[in-house]
Amino acid sequence: MVEIKTDEALAAMREAGRVVGRALAAVQEAAAVGVTLQELDGVARDVLAGAGATSPFLGYRPSFAPIPFPAVICASVNDAVVHGIPDGYRLRDGDLVSIDCGAVLDGWAGDAAISFTVGTPDPADLALIETTRQALDAGIAAAVVGNRVGDISHAIGGVARAARRGLPADLGGHGIGRRMHEEPHVANTGRPRRGFRLQHGLVLAIEPMLMAGGRDDYRVDPDGWTLRTTDGSRAAHIEHTVAITEDGPRILTLP
Template sequence: MVEIKTDAALELMREAGRVVANALAAVQAAAAPGVSLLELDQAARAVLDAAGARSPFLGYRPAFAPTAFPAVICASVNDAVVHGIPTTYRLRDGDLVSIDCGAELDGWNGDAAVSFTVGTPRPADLALIEATRRALEAGIAAATVGHRLGDVSHAIGTVAREGGYGMPADFGGHGIGRRMHEDPHLPNRGRPGRGLPLRPGLVLAIEPMLMAGGRDEYRTDPDGWTLRTTDGTRAAHIEHTVAVTEDGPRILTLP
């Protein structure tokens, strides 16, 4: 069931989104060659704890997962697309890192992700991140009253395909509110004019995931969580929680 949020609920979700933004900023500030993924997780935990927020990631176990997720961030490096589990791996110069983080505050959730490079960037990685950012911006711009879910999906997919990038089949954005994952599912590809009409108070986590090799296939690590490109090429993932309003899209996970 799709829940339409009140203005009061959107204000509470904005506060949760602010915590997410601060956690992502802390993680990115801590990221440097030699820093472990577990240390990045600790940086995010400190922000959530200071805000009195709960992590909706920690202990989360959807149907596909063999175990509950053990961290407050997903840390996906290089060919990892999404859902990477933080480990003792230490960042290296030139790594491409995608961090996904959520926060629950006063019963409402925020969810966002950022991709960035560590140390000396590869030009191809910067182009991939920029294309992912533009795909997200296109999806947000389409999240307006009078459009349909397919318009958002189509906007994201158009940017990705024009850049020659792949997108993992079966994965995309989602509704969000009292729970981190709510209806509707938001594919990163779709046909314009199709799907759920966008109404004021609908809140979506919009999250393009682009893969440099141009293929849509992916593989799953033995941990049952981490998705990787099948050809070893790099991936990027950027996300915001966005409310549909009468005044246009409202991003709830800005700093």
């Protein structure tokens, strides 16, 4: 069932989104050569705790997961696409890092992700991140009243395919509200004018995940969570929680 939010709920979700934005900004600022992924998780935990928010990631266990997720961020490095578990890995010069983070504040959830490089960037990584950002921007631009979910999917996929980037099959964005994952599913490629009609008060987490090698398949690590490219190419993931309004799309997860 798709839930349509009131304007009061959108305002409350904006506050949850601010916490997510601040947590991601703090993690990126702390990320440097030699810093562990667990330390970055600690940075995000501190931001959430300081805001009086909780994590929808911590303890989350969908049907496919062998264990509950043990952190408040997903930290995916280089060929990891999404869902990386923060561990003792120390960041190295040139790493491409994707951080996904959520927050629940006063019963409402926010969800967003960023990708960035550590130390000396590889121009190819910067290009991948930029294309992922362009795909997100295209998806957000299509998130207007009267369009359909398929229009968002088509916009994201168009940018990715034009750049010959892979899109993980069956992964994508989702509705969000009192729960982190709600209906509808928002695929990262698809046909326009298909799917749920967008209306004022619908809130979506829009999240393109692009793989540099151009393939759409991925593999799952033994931890049951981390998804990696099958060809070892790098991946980027950028996400915002976005409200569809009569005044146009409203990004709720900016700091």
